[in-house]
Every structure is written in structure tokens, then in C-alpha cells.
Amino acid sequence: MTYRPRRPSLFARLPWWLLAILLLFVLGLWAITGNSTYAGIFRALSSGVLTTLWVTFAAFIAATLVGLLIALARTSGIRVLREIATFYVEIIRGIPILVFLFYIAFVAAPAMVEAFNWVMAPLIGAGWVPAATVRGFDFVWRAIFALTICYSAFIAEIFRAGIEAVGRGQIEAARSLGLSRWHCFRLVIFPQALRTILPPLGNDFVSMVKDSALVSALGVQDITQLGKLSAASSFLFFETYNVVAFLYLTMTISLSLLVRWLERTMDRKAGR
Secondary structure (H helix, E strand, C coil), X not given: CCCCCCCCCHHHHCCHHHHHHHHHHHHHHHHHHHCHHHHHHHHHHHHHHHHHHHHHHHHHHHXXXXXXXXXXXXXXXXXXXXXXXXXXXXXXXXXXXXXXXXXXXXXXXXXXXXXXXXXXXXXXXXXXXXXCCCCCCCHHHHHHXXXXXXXXXXXXXXXXHXXXXXXXXHHHHHHHCCCCXXXXXHHHHHHHHHHHHHHHHHHHHHHHHHHHHHHHHHCCCCHXXXXXXXXXXXXXXXXXXXXXXXXXXXXXXXXXXXXXXHHHHHHHHCCC
């Protein structure tokens, strides 16, 4: 008689942590829809959700592209590129994000405006191009630029680890078949590295959603900034920051579950 291991019951297989989170979500949603105070605060903060998502998505896409270029430079056979890329990563990772936000907003942004006006001076003098001003450099774009630079250093290390995880023998085999460096990267290295890269890349995206709250220090009208303004005007600090926490938790936990699902899907396709 063949022994078959007993399958755990449905209750034993249920993720209790997820049930607890769903319970908190239901309670939070019930409080917002059933309480006029919470509902008013939610309406006041709802516009900040779009700003938070826009800053996060724009900065993450840009940081991913820059990070990929930095990672390719770090794994390049040209020493100068490796040294420059390593210098960039080590310097950027050593500066706190909040400090870098202030530096970009109040130091780099005016310098960029002056550099633009200097380069475009002939066209500005002819009246073909208007002169740029520091006030015209929106703080939202300054925040996106700062988050892009900060996270590109971390994402570059994720890409580098994924690329270096691909077996050297496969790269040599692809090169021996006559594939160029670009085709070798596109057809052999990157598809395999993607399975290693995706989970930590998704975690970085979730972290950026949380770190986007730092842009409120620049006055950007995100969830945190609107929450501070609402609490300061109504003195409902407990209720306001409950809603702020609820909004961030809804976004981050939803993204975390999506990352877990993608990871499991890729593992099934890889036959793990």
C-alpha cells in the first residue's frame, strides 16, 4: 500500500499574517466610510495619492534606466568605466536621501538653471528661447530628480548582482557562436538575470513609495504634506495620521503582494 502524506487542512495553509492585514484594511475602510471625520480627512488627502504615485513611478522608471547603465559600466571590461561607476555608487549610497533631496532642491537645481542659461545664452539673447528661472524648476521635478539619482545607485547594484549571477560559461558559449556583446546581453544574460533581479527590484519600488514621503520636506503636495497641513489646521492628529498610515499601507502591501505573485510565477516557469 502506497503511503500518501496527509495534505494540510485549508486552515493550516491560510497565511495568518495576510488575514490580519485584511482585517486591518476592512476596519480602516469601515472607519473611513462610516465616520464623517475620517471621511473628510480622506477627501482632503486623496489628491496627494496621485502626487505620491506620480513621483514614485516617474522616479523609479528613470532610476531603473540609469541604474542599468551604471550596472553595465560596473561590469564593463573598460577600467575607466568601472571606476567611474563604482565612484558614483559609493558616493550616492553614502548620502542620506533627505540630505540629497535638500542638496538637489537648493544647490543643484539653481546650478542647473545657471548652466542652462549659460549654454543657451545666444538663443536667449536673440529672444528665441526664454531664460530659465529657479522658480520655474518645479519642486516635484526636483524631488523626482533627487529620488532618481539616489535609487539608481541601489538599483545598479541589483542589476550588477543579477548579471554576475549568470554563469560565465554561458556567456563564453554565446560569444563563441558569434553573438555580439549586445545580442549576448539581450538574448542570454538579461533573460536569466531578470529572475534574480525582479524580487529585489520590486522591493526597492515598495521602499520608494515609502521614501517618497520625504518629498513633503520640499513642500510637494503628497500624502504626507497634505496630512501635515490637515492636522495642523484641524488639530485631529490621531485621526489624520491614521488615514495617512492607512493610505501608505494600502499601497505598499498591495505592491508587496504583487511582487510575491510575480516571484512565484517566475519560479513556476523556471521549474523550481
